[in-house]
Amino acid sequence: MKIVLITGASAGMGREFARQLDEQVRVDEFWLVARREERLESLAGELSHKVRIFAEDITLPEFPGKLETALREHDADIKILVNCAGFGVLGTFAESEMTDATGMVDLNCRALTAVTRCCIPYMRRNSRLIMAASSAAFVPQPNFAVYAATKSYVLSFSRALAEEVRTSGIYVTVFCPGPVATEFFDIAEKHTESYVYKKYLMLPTEKVVAEVIAAAKHRQTVVTPGVIMKLFRFYMKMIPHAIVLKISSKIK
Ligand SMILES: NC(=O)c1ccc[n+]([C@@H]2O[C@H](COP(=O)([O-])OP(=O)(O)OC[C@H]3O[C@@H](n4cnc5c(N)ncnc54)[C@H](OP(=O)(O)O)[C@@H]3O)[C@@H](O)[C@H]2O)c1
Known part of the structure; x- marks a missing residue:
């Protein structure tokens, strides 16, 4: 059975x-x-395809086993896997809640890795693996330290994996957007507001996703939607991170 599998499909970019x-x-x-079943059901009603809903917390230890069983039982042939579930919380690490600090690692890194590991054996030639990183992956970010580190993991992991699986005809695309207009910031800003310039950088969800899908079709490994974030990525390669960190810790 040919399938498209999307995590984080109840909101934002996944939807x-x-x-x-x-x-x-x-x-x-x-x-x-x-996790939110009613959201997934409402989305299913909009789609022309037949939909199977997994109303699950993918960080729970039993999730990879459940997913693997479903993939095996349906003889799945995953044409596209989108690993989109993720969250971030702004604020200093010392003041963070333990569940947020470790939860970001659990969801953004561990669950993404487990889902990918379950799915790879069910992906054949000319399939696509789309991974949600962030422009936060390009440089360490005070006040977003754990989130930025988790997204550096996703970027690094995805780029290496892209090389490993290319000869099997599986093409990995990791996307690294700046701020996107989703519910992400309802959680991210629960304690602290983002930098004031966030509103000038915010991109519409539809535009970001369209750019990522086009990049995946063209087998592009890393995509940074929007001109400003492309420039940001370029400069983060050129400027020593120690200098960026000094400057960024002074900007509010
Ligand atoms: N928005 C941005 O500015 C931005 C920028 C760069 C990168 N990103 C990344 O892009 C991805 C998508 O973000 P978004 O902006 O679309 O965020 P969003 O609107 O908040 O959506 C996040 C999705 O993740 C799901 N999710 C969260 N915890 C989960 C869990 N434990 N188990 C299963 N699903 C879970 C949520 O569904 P439930 O709550 O129903 O479980 C939701 O569908 C994330 O990886 C994010 O880090 C976002």
Whole structure:
């Protein structure tokens, strides 16, 4: 059975991937994963494809086993996997809640790795693996320290994996957007507001997702949506991070 599998499909970019891919690919089923079942059901009602809902917390230890069983039982052929579930919380590390600090690592790194590990054996030639990193991956970020570190992991992991699986015909695309207009900031800003310039950098979800899908079609490994973030990525390669850290710790 040919499928598209999307984690984090109940909101933001994951939901938008489901909507855009629904119009662009033909598979047997879309498998949508997130905790909020009613959101997934409402999205399923919008899509032209048959949908299978996994209302699951993917950080729970039993999730990879459940996913693997479902993949095996349905003889799944994953044409596209989108690893989109993720969250970040702004604020200093010392003042962070333990569940947020370790939760970001659990969801953004461990669960993403486990889902990917379960899915790879069910991906054949000319399939796509799309990973949500962030422009926060490009440089360490005081006040977003754990989140930025988790996204550096996703970027590094995805780039290495892209090389490993290319010869099997699996193409990895990792995307690194700046701020995108989703519910992400409802959680991110629960204790502290973002930098004031966030509102000038914010991109619409539809535009970001369209750019990522186009990049995945062209087998591009890293995509940084928007001109400003492309420039940011370029300068973060050129300027020593010690200098960036000094400057960024002075900006509020
Ligand atoms: N928005 C931005 O500015 C931005 C920028 C760069 C990168 N990103 C990254 O892009 C990805 C998508 O973010 P977004 O902006 O679309 O955020 P969002 O609107 O907050 O959506 C996050 C999704 O993750 C799901 N999720 C959270 N915890 C989960 C868990 N334990 N188990 C299963 N699903 C879970 C949520 O669903 P439930 O709550 O229903 O479980 C939701 O569907 C994330 O990895 C984020 O780090 C976002």
